[in-house]
Amino acid sequence: MGNHTISPRQFMYLVILFTVGSSILIIPTPTAAMAKQDAWLSVLLPVSAGTLIIWFLSTFGRQLENKTFVEAAIFAFGNWFGRLLSFFYLSFIFILGALVLRNIGDFMTTQIMPDTPLQFTHILFLLVVIFGARQGLEVIGRSSEIFIPWIFLLLFFLFFSISPQINLDNLQPILGGGIKPILSSSLTYLGTPLLEMVIFLMVFPYVKEKKKAGRAWILGALIGGLILTLVTLFSVLVMGSDLTALNAYPSYELAKKINLAGFLEGVEIIVAIIWMLTIFFKLVIIYFACSLGTANFLNMEDYRPLLLPTGMGMVVLSIVAYPDVAYFEAFLGETWFLYALTHGMLLPLIIWAGFMIKRAHTESS
Amino acid sequence: MRHPLAPHGYVKWTLVWVVMVLTLTGCWSSRELDELGVAVAIGVDKDEDDRYVLSVQIINPSEVASDAPTTRPPVTLYTTTGDTLFQAFRNMTTHSPRKVYVSQLRMVVLGPEIVNEGVTPALDLLYRNHEFRPTFFVTVARDASVSDILSTLTPYERIPAKKLMDSLIDTEENLGITKSVTIDNLIADVRSNGKEAVLPGILMEGDAATGTSTTNVEKVDAPTKLSIDGLSIFRGDQLVGWLKEEESQGYNYATGTVQSTIETFACDNPGTLSVEILRSNASMDAQLRSGKPTITIRVEVEGNVGEVDCVIDLSDDDKMKDINKKTEEVIEKKINAAINVTQEEYASDIFGFGNVIHRNHPAYWKQIKYDWKSHFSELEVKTDVKVKIRRKGKSTQPLQSEG
Numbered sequence: 001m002g003n004h005t006i007s008p009r010q011f012m013y014l015v016i017l018f019t020v021g022s023s024i025l026i027i028p029t030p031t032a033a034m035a036k037q038d039a040w041l042s043v044l045l046p047v048s049a050g051t052l053i054i055w056f057l058s059t060f061g062r063q064l065e066n067k068t069f070v071e072a073a074i075f076a077f078g079n080w081f082g083r084l085l086s087f088f089y090l091s092f093i094f095i096l097g098a099l100v101l102r103n104i105g106d107f108m109t110t111q112i113m114p115d116t117p118l119q120f121t122h123i124l125f126l127l128v129v130i131f132g133a134r135q136g137l138e139v140i141g142r143s144s145e146i147f148i149p150w151i152f153l154l155l156f157f158l159f160f161s162i163s164p165q166i167n168l169d170n171l172q173p174i175l176g177g178g179i180k181p182i183l184s185s186s187l188t189y190l191g192t193p194l195l196e197m198v199i200f201l202m203v204f205p206y207v208k209e210k211k212k213a214g215r216a217w218i219l220g221a222l223i224g225g226l227i228l229t230l231v232t233l234f235s236v237l238v239m240g241s242d243l244t245a246l247n248a249y250p251s252y253e254l255a256k257k258i259n260l261a262g263f264l265e266g267v268e269i270i271v272a273i274i275w276m277l278t279i280f281f282k283l284v285i286i287y288f289a290c291s292l293g294t295a296n297f298l299n300m301e302d303y304r305p306l307l308l309p310t311g312m313g314m315v316v317l318s319i320v321a322y323p324d325v326a327y328f329e330a331f332l333g334e335t336w337f338l339y340a341l342t343h344g345m346l347l348p349l350i351i352w353a354g355f356m357i358k359r360a361h362t363e364s365s
Numbered sequence: 366m367r368h369p370l371a372p373h374g375y376v377k378w379t380l381v382w383v384v385m386v387l388t389l390t391g392c393w394s395s396r397e398l399d400e401l402g403v404a405v406a407i408g409v410d411k412d413e414d415d416r417y418v419l420s421v422q423i424i425n426p427s428e429v430a431s432d433a434p435t436t437r438p439p440v441t442l443y444t445t446t447g448d449t450l451f452q453a454f455r456n457m458t459t460h461s462p463r464k465v466y467v468s469q470l471r472m473v474v475l476g477p478e479i480v481n482e483g484v485t486p487a488l489d490l491l492y493r494n495h496e497f498r499p500t501f502f503v504t505v506a507r508d509a510s511v512s513d514i515l516s517t518l519t520p521y522e523r524i525p526a527k528k529l530m531d532s533l534i535d536t537e538e539n540l541g542i543t544k545s546v547t548i549d550n551l552i553a554d555v556r557s558n559g560k561e562a563v564l565p566g567i568l569m570e571g572d573a574a575t576g577t578s579t580t581n582v583e584k585v586d587a588p589t590k591l592s593i594d595g596l597s598i599f600r601g602d603q604l605v606g607w608l609k610e611e612e613s614q615g616y617n618y619a620t621g622t623v624q625s626t627i628e629t630f631a632c633d634n635p636g637t638l639s640v641e642i643l644r645s646n647a648s649m650d651a652q653l654r655s656g657k658p659t660i661t662i663r664v665e666v667e668g669n670v671g672e673v674d675c676v677i678d679l680s681d682d683d684k685m686k687d688i689n690k691k692t693e694e695v696i697e698k699k700i701n702a703a704i705n706v707t708q709e710e711y712a713s714d715i716f717g718f719g720n721v722i723h724r725n726h727p728a729y730w731k732q733i734k735y736d737w738k739s740h741f742s743e744l745e746v747k748t749d750v751k752v753k754i755r756r757k758g759k760s761t762q763p764l765q766s767e768g
Contacts, residue, residue: 169720266468
């Protein structure tokens with residue numbers, strides 16, 4: 001796998017796609033429900049605070065040099081305890097992968113193909129993801145370079161063509177509900193996607209020029225965060241906070257409302273390419289990290305034989321993960337932040353501390 | 366070098382083949398155009414048994430697309446009932462040869478029963494179901510049944526729903542006595558504490574039985590016609606009354622939705638003068654004075670002298686200023702009439718004054734939010750209209766002036 005390297009620029013694209021993927025569907029509804037017309041602030045606020053988290057992760061990544069997160073855990077805590085910590089980390093990635101897969105599946109079955117069973121959407125989507133992960137990181141990085149202009153083009157098209165329907169009154173009163181609802185709803189963004197960034201510690205060893213790559217990580221998270229802020233802002237500006245909170249997929253509803261000069265309408269499915277592409281890349285990264293981590297865990301040379309079995313498990317988990325969408329909404333609101341906090345912040349902190357002690361110990365002896 | 370676990374060539378190709386056979390056998394949930402009944406308008410009402418009555422106007426593709434039209438009507442109306450709206454939609458399959466497809470829906474007409482009873486239960490399906498785009502207009506049938514309105518054939522424009530939609534938009538843009546309301550705007554207003562909903566009305570002139578036959582459109586002057594009416598006033602999700610044409614205009618001035626219209630007033634000399642309004646702009650502000658809110662509506666209007674039927678010296682700048690002032694008075698009167706009738710007769714805040722207070726004084730709004738309806742009727746509202754007449758058309762003086 002020695003020839004698997006990507007450039008810092010490709011890495012930044014992957015971070016942007018990872019940030020936007022699935023969050024573009026998830027973020028606006030709960031933030032608008034809690035923070036009302038200030039929903040965009042409750043995305044913008046954690047974007048800036050999140051820089052600190054990314055800064056820590058990228059510093060850790062640079063200190064790891066060419067070790068993946070799982071290798072570092074085993075190096076720092078030994079064969080057994082290190083593997084136990086890695087198990088938590090890998091299960092976090094695996095569960096996240098299943099949830100992201102379910103997100104796009106739920107979206108497709110709610111909005112586009114209600115008669116098609118979830119399993120088929122999941123299997124077909126995952127087949128492409130497995131193919132992508134099989135090609136390796138280099139191909140993933142290069143294809144992100146091909147697709148990122150399309151994402152920006154489609155986002156620009158969405159914002160531009162919906163702008164005649166903007167009503168600035170929908171934003172007022174700014175801070176009308178005080179700062180508290182903004183703070184509590186900003187946890188949503190912290191949970192997904194910011195704390196999920198820990199997954200990139202499996203990818204980071206394969207990025208060239210570590211110093212530049214660290215900056216690319218922070219910049220990518222900022223750009224992705226700004227895109228999500230804009231999506232939330234436009235949802236509230238056009239529909240008002242009440243309808244944004246009422247809609248399961250406000251960004252898609254926004255696209256449905258596009259009507260330029262009475263003839264350009266009904267183009268929502270073109271805009272939906274944004275989340276099909278971003279979720280695809282998010283899943284590929286998760287998938288790559290998961291199978292590579294498992295290969296490290298099992299001391300395997302190559303991660304590729306693990307791709308198909310992991311996929312079978314993921315499809316099953318994505319179906320049984322939650323019984324209905326209401327369960328998921330509650331799960332996202334109550335459980336996910338704490339789960340992501342322990343695995344996205346606490347776990348890397350523990351491993352970082354162990355790694356630094358162990359490294360200092362090895363160097364001195 | 367081949368990985369020891371990698372499958373052999375023939376195994377791989379067999380797998381690919383199996384997957385393709387399994388997944389590419391057809392299109393799941395595909396619906397071809399010849400299986401769709403494209404609905405352009407639907408009507409919703411309730412009958413005596415409290416069941417939903419659903420009327421769906423479906424395009425007859427062979428009539429609309431063909432170069433050699435027959436005598437069959439361009440649209441078909443199906444009416445069913447059901448305990449819920451969704452039930453009624455599915456009961457439609459017993460009548461219609463094709464499943465109703467609503468993504469191209471242009472207009473929903475609500476019947477007199479359902480608007481008196483409350484529209485929220487009927488709106489849920491229209492917003493929840495994935496096939497509906499939130500871009501269609503919602504209207505109210507005035508003094509006629511929904512199925513009568515939807516079964517009337519219209520001259521000039523073959524599809525009645527399209528005629529209604531185009532007339533609605535034209536009236537809104539050129540006369541300003543009505544306002545097009547999409548479903549999401551309606552839902553937002555019905556759910557809002559600080560604003561009540563309005564909906565445009567649809568009138569039928571003439572005999573319903575004549576309107577439903579193609580003979581109606583074979584005459585130069587169709588005996589049965591559909592036309593757009595002024596605005597209805599809602600309180601919560603129930604219709605409580607109607608605005609007169611001038612009051613509807615006043616409402617549109619106050620909310621800044623007048624694009625173009627005509628204002629007429631009497632000259633000093635006998636006769637009238639009409640002003641063509643080209644654009645208008647409105648803003649609302651709320652002030653708190655000793656704990657009581659006051660709303661100020663500022664309207665800016667620009668226009669031309671449109672039609673002069675009296676003796677007046679149009680080269681005199683003072684006379685032009687006079688026209689400005691008189692137009693201002695006319696507009697102010699319309700706005701105040703709309704405010705008075707909503708405050709005194711209907712106690713319904715269709716202007717969204719509550720939302721203005723919410724925007725400008727969020728803390729005060731929190732105290733009175735749930736008690737807003739009683740506050741609204743005592744609210745003091747000031748109007749300030751500025752009119753700028755810029756030009757007077759091609760003629761410099763009225764035809765009646767001496768040369």
